[in-house]
Amino acid sequence: MTDRPNYITPAGYHAMQKRYAQLLGDERPKLVEVISWAAGNGDRSENGDYIYGRKRLREIDRELGWLSKRMKSAKVVDPGRQTERHKVLFGACVTIADEDDAERILTLVGEDEADASAGRISWRSPIAFALRGAIIGDVRRVDLPGGAKDYEVIAIAYPDADP
Template sequence: MSDDRRPPRFITPDGMARLRAEYDQLFGVERPKLVDTIAWAADNGDRSENGDYIYGRKRLREIDRRLGYLSKAMKGAKVVDPASQRERDTVRFGATVELADEDDNRRIITLVGEDESDADQGRVSWAAPIARALIGARVGDERIVRLPSGEKSYELMAIRYPEPG
């Protein structure tokens, strides 16, 4: 399947801004400094034992790989603003939800794009099992999530979306 026919990679405006900022930092700041360092190190003679040159080339490859990934991710991204969600009583992309498990342990997560998920910050990819189970749910609904550790039941306690504007 060609890249043009793949489904879009949903991302929030904040997520797109983070990708863009990382791209700009790498391309506009880190990469030029590194190229200067490599050129300086190359002028110092024997490159086979020149740590600055060897490390610089390795780091440059890492940066170029990351820039390629970021460029592809931004090109294929479809920005969806959760604040523009009209149906605020059901869970959709960008929703922040409060869940309670069988033991009434509470958890708050926000459904975001794959490129912006961060479990430590409560941002869960909309393609993750827990997010897929919650899509379309309303407050009071119970959803069973199949996890590697087994099935877990959650009750949806609250749904929030950012305010428009």
């Protein structure tokens, strides 16, 4: 792992915890039961339930290890507690417009909770890096694979603080 902080929103951290609990408390025990049953059926070399079960168990264990490391290194940041709400910072929901006045709404979130199709982009992505620190009215240039593109910040919003 690197020394850079693993920022994550409370919702993103909760989703990681939920996935970890689901894998550890539900999927893994059921799979171990199937593997035990399959192992008792005799020849394991041609036993599909056993072979697939062992493979899936390794995948689950690998994901559990990854989730565990990411949760240990996570620094939960509640965007609702942001004091500089006039700037684009971690957790901001930003409305931007390009040169053609096409608007997009993006939310800057942690790397582990990014989903570009839902408008949640990693705070380390090139567009988020260009937008960080911007205020309404600022125009920022983003170097994209298809060439540089200018975006104007139209609006900045932050969610309410978690209780």
